[in-house]
Amino acid sequence: MAQALLRWHDAHQFCSRSGQPTKKNVSGSKRVCPSNNIIYYPQVAPVVITLVSDGTRCLLVRQSSFPKGMYSALAGFCDIGESLEETVRREIAEEVGLEVDRLHYSASQHWPFPNSTLMIACHATVKPGQTELQVNLRELEAAAWFSRDEVATVLRRNNPSNQQQSGAVPFWLPPKLAIAHQLIKEWVEKPTCSPLPA
């Protein structure tokens, strides 16, 4: 958190209107341009992270930038003018070609890597008959459905070095501090996170 704020100050040394140096206030909560009094506040970008389920399986994805073997939930930045629900539906359609049936909020987290984001975690369901993936390979390296048992096993042994030794688990999940981990754990532990359509 402190590092994220320091990085923001470092990147906002000059006023974008006057080009003059900006000044940090005493608490570090903003910067002001002395020549025109424009105030700059630290920015936080909203990002939705969604665990998609078809009722019995969940969808995990990987990007080529992820550490080797790691799979996670689907994340994406909110575009200007979008509601969180619209972002979730758009990202899932764009990245894996699925249509969201139901959606509910789980939790949120400030994530400072590499810049400040507010992660908004949700569970989404798709209809059981509509689970065929069309993976957007410009965004993702892979995406696949995993059963509750498979994910529960990986969560129990979620340490990449353990897995290299045992070779028993084919992938691993984000660490506990990441909201992606909490979202996946919640789905494994609470079957109500993925209600089937009535």
Ligand SMILES: NC(=O)c1ccc[n+]([C@@H]2O[C@H](COP(=O)([O-])OP(=O)(O)OC[C@H]3O[C@@H](n4cnc5c(N)ncnc54)[C@H](O)[C@@H]3O)[C@@H](O)[C@H]2O)c1
């Ligand atoms: N805490 C967690 O559990 C967790 C899990 C997954 C992702 N994340 C974070 O969520 C963020 C987004 O994840 P991702 O996988 O989409 O990331 P990404 O870094 O792959 O970004 C995807 C694309 O979004 C665009 N982008 C970058 N910054 C943007 C901004 N401020 N506004 C709009 N678009 C922007 C860029 O074109 C980028 O290529 C990253 O910062 C990532 O670290 C956190």
